[in-house]
Amino acid sequence: MKPDLSINFCGIHFPNPYVLAAAPTTDSADQVARALEAGWAGAVMKTTSVETETVELVYPQMGGIELEGKKLNGLINIDLISERHIDQVEQDIRRLKKEYPGKVILASIMGSRQEHWQELVRRLEAAGVDMIECSFSCPHGMPERGMGAAVGQNPEFTERTARWVKEAAKRVPVAIKLTPNITDILPIAEAVKRSGADAIVAINTVLGLIGVDIDTFSPLPSVDGIGIYGGFSGPAIKPIALHFVSKIAQNIDLPVAATGGICTWRDAVEFLLVGARNLQLCTAPMHYGFRVIEDLLDGLSHYLAEKGFSSVEEIIGLALPKLSSYQHLSRTYKVVSQVNTDICIGCGLCFIACQDGAHQAIVWDAEKRLPRTDEEKCVGCGLCPQVCPVEAIALKRTA
Amino acid sequence: MQEKHPAGGYQAAGTWNVSPRTLSRQERRTSFGEVESTLTLAQAVQEANRCLYCYDAPCIQGCPAQIQIPEFIARIRSHNLTGAAEVIYRDNPLGAICGRVCPVEALCQKACTSCRINTPIAIGSLQRFVCDLAIQEGRIAFQDETNVLGKVAVVGGGPAGLSCAHYLRQRGCEVDLFEKEDLAGGLLRWGIPIYRLPEEVAKREIDLITNRVALHRKYLLGTQAEDFLKQYDAIFLGIGLSSPILLRTPGADLPGVYAAASFLRALREKKGGDFAFYGKEIAVVGGGATALDAARSAIRLGASKVTVLYRRTAEEMPAFSSEVEAAFQEGVDFLWLMSPVEITPVDGRLKLILEGIRLGEPDESGRASVIPTGVRTNFLADAVLVAIASQAEPAGVEGWMDRPKVFRGGDLTGGATVVQAVADGKEAALRIISWLEKGGSQ
Numbered sequence: 001m002k003p004d005l006s007i008n009f010c011g012i013h014f015p016n017p018y019v020l021a022a023a024p025t026t027d028s029a030d031q032v033a034r035a036l037e038a039g040w041a042g043a044v045m046k047t048t049s050v051e052t053e054t055v056e057l058v059y060p061q062m063g064g065i066e067l068e069g070k071k072l073n074g075l076i077n078i079d080l081i082s083e084r085h086i087d088q089v090e091q092d093i094r095r096l097k098k099e100y101p102g103k104v105i106l107a108s109i110m111g112s113r114q115e116h117w118q119e120l121v122r123r124l125e126a127a128g129v130d131m132i133e134c135s136f137s138c139p140h141g142m143p144e145r146g147m148g149a150a151v152g153q154n155p156e157f158t159e160r161t162a163r164w165v166k167e168a169a170k171r172v173p174v175a176i177k178l179t180p181n182i183t184d185i186l187p188i189a190e191a192v193k194r195s196g197a198d199a200i201v202a203i204n205t206v207l208g209l210i211g212v213d214i215d216t217f218s219p220l221p222s223v224d225g226i227g228i229y230g231g232f233s234g235p236a237i238k239p240i241a242l243h244f245v246s247k248i249a250q251n252i253d254l255p256v257a258a259t260g261g262i263c264t265w266r267d268a269v270e271f272l273l274v275g276a277r278n279l280q281l282c283t284a285p286m287h288y289g290f291r292v293i294e295d296l297l298d299g300l301s302h303y304l305a306e307k308g309f310s311s312v313e314e315i316i317g318l319a320l321p322k323l324s325s326y327q328h329l330s331r332t333y334k335v336v337s338q339v340n341t342d343i344c345i346g347c348g349l350c351f352i353a354c355q356d357g358a359h360q361a362i363v364w365d366a367e368k369r370l371p372r373t374d375e376e377k378c379v380g381c382g383l384c385p386q387v388c389p390v391e392a393i394a395l396k397r398t399a
Numbered sequence: 400m401q402e403k404h405p406a407g408g409y410q411a412a413g414t415w416n417v418s419p420r421t422l423s424r425q426e427r428r429t430s431f432g433e434v435e436s437t438l439t440l441a442q443a444v445q446e447a448n449r450c451l452y453c454y455d456a457p458c459i460q461g462c463p464a465q466i467q468i469p470e471f472i473a474r475i476r477s478h479n480l481t482g483a484a485e486v487i488y489r490d491n492p493l494g495a496i497c498g499r500v501c502p503v504e505a506l507c508q509k510a511c512t513s514c515r516i517n518t519p520i521a522i523g524s525l526q527r528f529v530c531d532l533a534i535q536e537g538r539i540a541f542q543d544e545t546n547v548l549g550k551v552a553v554v555g556g557g558p559a560g561l562s563c564a565h566y567l568r569q570r571g572c573e574v575d576l577f578e579k580e581d582l583a584g585g586l587l588r589w590g591i592p593i594y595r596l597p598e599e600v601a602k603r604e605i606d607l608i609t610n611r612v613a614l615h616r617k618y619l620l621g622t623q624a625e626d627f628l629k630q631y632d633a634i635f636l637g638i639g640l641s642s643p644i645l646l647r648t649p650g651a652d653l654p655g656v657y658a659a660a661s662f663l664r665a666l667r668e669k670k671g672g673d674f675a676f677y678g679k680e681i682a683v684v685g686g687g688a689t690a691l692d693a694a695r696s697a698i699r700l701g702a703s704k705v706t707v708l709y710r711r712t713a714e715e716m717p718a719f720s721s722e723v724e725a726a727f728q729e730g731v732d733f734l735w736l737m738s739p740v741e742i743t744p745v746d747g748r749l750k751l752i753l754e755g756i757r758l759g760e761p762d763e764s765g766r767a768s769v770i771p772t773g774v775r776t777n778f779l780a781d782a783v784l785v786a787i788a789s790q791a792e793p794a795g796v797e798g799w800m801d802r803p804k805v806f807r808g809g810d811l812t813g814g815a816t817v818v819q820a821v822a823d824g825k826e827a828a829l830r831i832i833s834w835l836e837k838g839g840s841q
Contacts, residue, residue, distance in 0.1 A: 068476065069448035345515040348454025369455065389451055390516060 003304035004311035005297065009255055009278045010173035010198045012130055014041040014104050017268065017312060018296055021259050021280035022047050022108035022133065022177075025290075027082055029092035033099065038290040039297055042104030043096075044280065047081035047135050048089045048124075049109065050116045055083045063210035063221040065236060074236030075283045076210035078221060078228055080141045081110055086120070090127040097128040106131040108177070109165075110138065112147050117161060118168035131172050134165050134197075137179035137204030139231050149179040149204070155191040162195030173198035175257060178244070180237075181207045185244050189252045201257040201280065202244045205231025234283035237261045242274060249275025250320055263292075265299030272312065273319035334399035335380035337362070337373045343392035346370055350384035350393055358383045417442040419524055427729050431594045431666075431699050434725070435499075438521075438528040447475035450520050453512050458522060461510035463822035464491040468507060468522055475525060484533035487526055488541075490825070492565040493558055493604050495534060496587060497818045498527030499596050502719035506818070534603050543611060544571035549632035549835040552577065554620060556609070557585020558817045559637030559809025562824025563831075565608045567635075570832045574612040575631070579792075581616050583609050585639055587817065589664045590689070592696050598667075628804060632839060633831045637809040637824060640789040646684065650742030651785070655749050659683065659693035659786035666696055674782070677701035682751060682778065684708050684739060685786035686716040688815075691723065693784040694731045705731050708778070710738040710756045715766050717815070734778075738771070742783065751778040804839075806831055 005016040020026050020035055020043040027046040035043055049055070057080055065074040082089065089107065096105050107124040109132060111117040121132055135148060136158055142148030151157045158176070165174050176192045178185065180203040192200055207229050211220045219227025241260025248256050258276030262268055263284040271279055284292050300312065309315055339350070339362075346369035354362040361377035362384060364370075375398070385393040420436040427434060438446065450472040458468040467486050474483035487494040501507075503523035511519035533539050548571045553564045556578035564574045582588050587601045620627070627634055643658035645651055657674075665673050674697075681697040683690050686709035697705045707726070709716060712735045716723060727733070734753075741752040755774035758767035791811055808814070808823025 069445050345451075345512050346453075347451045347512045349451065352454040364454070366455065369457070 001310070003301055003309055004313075005301060005304075007277060007312055009257065010131065010175070012104055012173065014278065015102060016041045016297060016300075017272065017277070017279045018293060019043060019104065019106070019257070019278060019280050020285065020290075021282040022106075022135070023282040023286065024077075024079060025282060025285050027084065029095050032092070032096055032105075035285070035290040035293070036096070036100045036103045039293040040103075040290065042106060042130070044106040044108050044133050045082075045089055045092060045129075046084075047108040047110050047138070048084070048086050048120070049081055049111055050119060051085060053081075053110075053112070053116070055080055057083055058223045060221045060223070061230075063230065065210065065234075072234055072283065072287050074210075074232055075234040075286065076208055076221070076230040076232045077205070078140055078223075078230040081108075081135070081138070086123065090123060093124065093127040093129050097130075104130045106133050106175075108133045108135055110135045110142065110147055112145065114164045117164045121165055121168035121174075125169060125172055129172060131175060132165065132169055133175045133177055133201055134162065135177050135204070136161065137177045139179060139181050139205055139207040140229055149181055149207075152177075152179040152188060152204075153182050155187045158188050159191035159195045162192055162197045166196045166198075175199035175201050177201040177204055177259075178248075179204045180240055180244055180260070185247060186251055189248045189254075193252055193254055197254075199255045199257060199278075200248055200252065201259060202248055203237075203241050203260045205233045205260075206237050206240060208232035233260065234287075235261050235263055238263075238267060242270065245271060245276050246274035246320065246323055249317060250323065265296050265303065268296060268300055269303055269315070270319075272315050273317070274323070275317040275320055277316055332399060333397075335382075335395040335397050336375045336378040337380065337382075337384045338394050338396040339371050339373060340392045340394065341370055343390055344370060345390055345392070347389060349387045349389065353383055353387045417446045417521065417524075419521075424728055424730070427594070428698055429701070431592065431696075433597050434594050435524070437531045438524050440528075440532075443475050443525055443528040444478070446521050446525060447472045449513065449517070450476070451512055457510040457512060458507040458520075461507040463506070463816070463819045464497070464825065465822070466490045466494075466507075466526070471529060472520065472522075472525060475529060480529060480532055481538050483529040484538060487529055488533075488539060491818070491821050492541075492562060492608055493587075493817065493821055494526055495530035495600055496558075496596060496604055497821065498523050498525075498530055499600065500591055500816075501818050502721060502816060504721050505719055506816075530604075531600075534607075539607060541565070541569065541607065541611065543568045546571050548572050548832065549839075550575070550630075551633045551635065551831060552627050552631040553612070553635045553637065554627075555585065555635075555637035555639055555809070555811075556580070556583030556605075556614070557637055557639045557809060557820060558587060559639070559811075559814070559820035559824040559827075560585070560635065561605060561608045562821040563635045563637060563806075563808065563828045564612050564824075566825050566828030567831060568608075568611045570828075572832070572835070575615060576609065576612045577615045577618045577620065579617065579619050583614060583616070585641070589667050590660065590692070592663060592666060592692050592699075594695070594699065595692070628802065631804070632835055634805050635824070635827050635831065636805060636807045636811060637820070638791055639810045640791050642790050642792040643785070644788040644790055646739065646742075646785050646787065648740055648742060650744075650749075653742055653744060653749065655744075655781065656742060656783045656785065659685065659689050659784040660789065662693055662784050663689065663696060671700060674700060676782065678703050679781035680704040680706075680779065681782050681784060682706050682708055682739075682749075682780035683784045683786060685788075686711065686718055687786060688718050688722060689789070690784075690786035691718045691726050691731075693786055695722075695726050695729055697784065698726075698729050698731060706778075706780070707731060707733045708737050708739065708751075708753065709733065709735055710769050711758060711767060712736060715758075737776075737778075738769070739778075739783075740775070745779070749780050749783055751780060751783065752776075753778050 022044040109120040136152030138148030143150040238261025257278035258271040259280035351364040471483040471486040508519040643660040736756040737753040755772040762768040806827040809820040
């Protein structure tokens, strides 16, 4: 039997855990309709605000990190919230809810004053949205106006603003999207909990500078020679997102939607295992299109079936009991690296890495072009399996 | 060069293996255009990214010139193209040439560790890319030492002599380069067809060396040889094997029977019109690089049928597999285990009497010995190109090969590739330098 991929998040039924994050991918009903047709469970419409908050975007807004031939290992953007009028966003929501009643449409909002936040909630709720997401987290552009991450970096602002939204929301649950650009997420997450909001979304993009053009000296992306810091997303930020999501899941009694570097079903499983109940994606569909949903869905489904789970609900948080602190790690557990010479191709990368970056425990047989571990010297640090291009090195338990 | 994207990075990358743009079979049958194009920057970076950067780099062991291959590939990866060119030219002053004509499948790429998990890194194509771009952008300027170490005569302006002259100049030797033709380059100028090595590519790298020496053109050593021993502190002989050996069979001197080397030379001198092969059937006798170059050139002149006659089989052919493969793709036919024993004129054409061959135990060269079977067949052709062997041209130096001041290299000493000649020339230069540094005693 096929595992049940549906999931309950804040009392709302999601046909599967995959939702499009508020982004350029969700700036029109036409785009979102394409995604929902492709199989996405829902979408967070690109963040909107009241009409007095004028938005004037600049271009180009994107920059990517290429690593050894692979593009977009990370994506930076200096995009802001939607330029579209809230009337249009309302229309989009009405249309999408009518055409796709089984899917979930969320609205993302951002305001500066109480009456703005509350007006946004009332209007979008009336338009038929299923859930409200509040961006306390946009790291660039908006904080200059006291919005976005300027709220989410301060527990007091966070709690007060979340309360305003929660007060205004009569029918729909409220989720607060947090920024990772902060020393400790817990005071902020606790503030969200105190406010009475229903869920946390983590993380928004990481504030960064994607690069500098070494010919023109312009920071990138360069708008007529001038650059600014942007919001960094994609595969490169997954470890940061896993950290924040697991920490919130372990410490705060609120459901968490994860976002930040989820690109494949394997990433999805990892976020579910550390406690996420909902998964938002952005960079992967921006890179390859909405069709990525097909592998996300059947990869997850096959994984669950092969592991003997009947629903995605069953795996949520399974890794959390195994997430501990340094003092609790075993001092008696010992491993050493072991080279499988049947698989080894003799490139010597493990040798040079161990020689210069570890404990000089790999011996190189120049004649046979084969590495061998000196088990007396090997502390089992685990560097060599990371550099091996053919998975020929495993860590063998010795104690 | 690729356009840089305003948001950084370069466009059009992926993680596939790259291959250069290549002329189609049809294009190759009608033109002498270079078969392969130089990689684009994006392609080169992409291919460089596949390099494992092996600790012990077996590719270097496979390179006669000992180019530090992983080092130049790492520099392509980081877009340090000037650094990449420096790495290549440090060990091979004919980098763009060798990037084209090296039999990489038998050298560096054969040794590449990636062969065990994928195709080898396209080292030849990468080297060609780096050198082409560096020369095109004028980034290659050799700095020679200025303190004079000695005066050396380099006899023969082929790849061995050029390489030797280059490394001698680098160390501050005065070099007189003696070339029997009016242009230096040897096989690079007169032998290798332009679809493998365009004139301009050869010229650019040759000029970068000859511009730094005293070049004596159209100079035959002859009887002045003995004076050389007195005039120079050392002498390098890289006179190659420029004299083709002809068939000794009856009819080998008939009109229509040519030395393949003379044919190739005529093409390089743009006298291809002397060989009106269009619509004709051509027989090529031999199994080495020259035979294949001649066969592929005949195809390009529009010959309707080109057949390589070789007395052993594909296994034993001295030509490299990539050349045989390319010839096959272009429509060259092969007849194995056949040797001509007589050529006679028949109605304006040539009739070759071919004798069948059986292979026996390996001979002293290590290859299977050739045993005539007595079975004879007739083969008709309009012209015959002979490429069975070549020898050194008499240069008046035969008597002093073993003199202490005299050093040798290249095809003359058994090399068979341009890169081996480069390696020989470099090695001889280093020996000469060390000899001169010790005051001229071995």
